[in-house]
Amino acid sequence: MNIIAPSILSADFSRLGEDVRTVADAGAAYIHMDVMDGEFVPNLSFGIPVIGSLRACTDAVFDVHMMVREPVRFVKEIKAAGADILCVHQEACLHLDHTVGRIRELGMKAAVALNPATPVEVLTDILPQLDMVLIMSVNPGFGGQKLIPYTLEKVRRLRKMIDARGLAVDIEVDGGVNLDNVASVLDAGANVIVAGSAVFGGDAAANTRRFLEILKERER
Ligand code: DX5
Ligand code: ZN
Numbered sequence: 001m002n003i004i005a006p007s008i009l010s011a012d013f014s015r016l017g018e019d020v021r022t023v024a025d026a027g028a029a030y031i032h033m034d035v036m037d038g039e040f041v042p043n044l045s046f047g048i049p050v051i052g053s054l055r056a057c058t059d060a061v062f063d064v065h066m067m068v069r070e071p072v073r074f075v076k077e078i079k080a081a082g083a084d085i086l087c088v089h090q091e092a093c094l095h096l097d098h099t100v101g102r103i104r105e106l107g108m109k110a111a112v113a114l115n116p117a118t119p120v121e122v123l124t125d126i127l128p129q130l131d132m133v134l135i136m137s138v139n140p141g142f143g144g145q146k147l148i149p150y151t152l153e154k155v156r157r158l159r160k161m162i163d164a165r166g167l168a169v170d171i172e173v174d175g176g177v178n179l180d181n182v183a184s185v186l187d188a189g190a191n192v193i194v195a196g197s198a199v200f201g202g203d204a205a206a207n208t209r210r211f212l213e214i215l216k217e218r219e220r
Contacts, residue, residue: 002186002215004208005030005063005172007196008054009045010143011204016050017057019204024060026208030085031060032174032194035078037068040092041141048074048081055082063192065113065174067140068092072099079106087111087134087172090122100129111172115140116148120158130169132192133158137185138175143196147176152188159189179210186218 006028011019020031031054036045051064064083068074071088072095078086086108093099096112103110111132112123116139123133135155138145155171162169172192173185182193193215199207 001191002219003029003170003192004199004211004215005032005192005194006199006204006208007032007034007143007174007194008200009034010196010200012200013046017054019200020054020057020060022204023199023208024058026205027212028208029061030063030192031058032063032065032196033083034065035068036141040069040089041067043141048077051078051083052081061085063087063111063172065134065194066092067113070094072102075099075102075106075108079108083108085109085111085132087113087132089113089115089140090118091115097126097129100126104129111170113140113174114154116151120154120161123158124161127161127165127169128167132170132172134172134174134194135190136175137173137177140175144201145176147181147185152184155185155188155190179207179214182211182214183218186215191220 006023038044061084063085065087100110109131113134137147137151171190173190174194178198
C-alpha cells in the first residue's frame with residue numbers, strides 16, 4: 001500500500017499537536033519524525049520528550065527517523081515514547097545487525113536509512129530482517145532541499161532486489177518530494193513517501209489529500 005508520511009520538521013513547532021492532528025485527520029497514516037544529534041547531521045531538531053507528548057494526539061503510526069550516531073543507545077526510550085517504526089542510518093551504526101535486532105525485540109518495525117552516496121547493495125544480507133528501507137533523496141539534516149535525481153536509480157535497484165527475493169520490505173523516500181515529482185518517486189518503486197515542506201509549507205490538510213490522491217492513482 002502507498003503511504004504518505006508528513007515530516008513534522010516543517011510543521012509549526014509552537015502548535016505541533018494541532019499540526020499532527022491536521023495531517024492525520026486528512027488521511028496521513030504515518031507521522032514522520034526527524035531526530036537529529038548535531039553530530040551525524042549538522043543540525044539539531046527535537047528528541048524523545050516531544051515524541052512522547054505527541055503520542056496522545058493521534059493513533060497514526062509514528063515513523064521515527066534517527067539521524068543520530070549509534071542510535072542503539074536510545075532504542076528502549078524511543079519505544080517507551082510511542083514509536084512504531086524506528087529507522088536508523090546504516091552509516092551511523094557500527095553493529096547494524098545488533099541494532100536492528102534490538103528494535104525488533106522491543107516490538108517495533110525496523111527500518112534502515114541510506115544516505116544518497118551509500119549503495120543499496122550494502123543491505124543485501126540484512127534485507128530479510130528489515131520492514132522498511134529509507135532512501136534519502138537529499139543529504140540529511142534539513143527540510144526544503146531539492147531531490148537528488150540519481151537516488152531514484154537506487155530506488156529502482158532496491159525494488160528489484162526486494163521483488164526478486166519475494167520479500168515484503170517497504171521502500172520509503174525522504175527529501176525534496178513534492179506534488180510535482182511524487183509520481184516519479186512512486187514509479188521508481190517507493191511506496192512510503194515522506195514530505196515535509198510540500199505538506200506543511202501551505203494548507204497541510206489540502207496538501208495531504210492531494211498527495212493521497214496521487215498515491216491512490218499509482219497503487220501497485
Ligand atoms: C531531512 C529529513 C526529512 C525532511 C524532509 O534530513 O530527514 O524528513 O523533513 O523535508 P522536505 O520534504 O522538505 O525535503
Ligand atoms: Zn526524515
